[in-house]
Amino acid sequence: MDMKICAYCGNMGEQDPCMSCGGSYRDARVKAQNREQRWSPYHHNGYMVWPSAVDDFEMILRYYFYLGEQLVETIQFPRQFIYRIEGYDNFNFNIREFVWKLFEIAQGEEEVLRLEERVAENRGILPATFEIRRIEPEILTEGEAVETWIERYQ
Numbered sequence: 001m002d003m004k005i006c007a008y009c010g011n012m013g014e015q016d017p018c019m020s021c022g023g024s025y026r027d028a029r030v031k032a033q034n035r036e037q038r039w040s041p042y043h044h045n046g047y048m049v050w051p052s053a054v055d056d057f058e059m060i061l062r063y064y065f066y067l068g069e070q071l072v073e074t075i076q077f078p079r080q081f082i083y084r085i086e087g088y089d090n091f092n093f094n095i096r097e098f099v100w101k102l103f104e105i106a107q108g109e110e111e112v113l114r115l116e117e118r119v120a121e122n123r124g125i126l127p128a129t130f131e132i133r134r135i136e137p138e139i140l141t142e143g144e145a146v147e148t149w150i151e152r153y154q
Contacts, residue, residue: 039052061079
């Protein structure tokens with residue numbers, strides 16, 4: 001009996017595909033340093049979303065957006081950030097819609113997401129607003145990259 005670990009849900013089994021989530025064991029990789037736990041996937045606006053949590057120094061929430069079998073985007077943020085948003089403890093707050101807005105920003109469909117900070121979490125500077133924007137990576141030439149590396153690490 002050859003036991004395998006599912007790359008999607010982390011459960012062990014003998015059959016391919018996984019009996020728990022339907023994922024394939026072929027892509028399973030077990031990394032001792034990566035303590036990622038994947039939860040049940042859900043469909044949202046045509047995408048398959050696989051939520052997970054990574055427990056390193058703090059809990060990091062990750063959301064993998066798949067279109068078919070292709071990974072389109074990975075969204076991640078510290079779990080503690082949710083507790084700093086005004087209205088997170090309301091019944092009106094929907095974590096899936098919040099993550100979808102982050103996905104739209106990452107895809108360039110939205111420019112900015114503004115969120116108010118909870119007054120209880122604010123450290124005396126009122127009002128506080130979070131702005132979440134997409135940042136394009138800086139493209140350096142080889143010479144600029146070497147020069148930046150030398151300045152940083154010498």
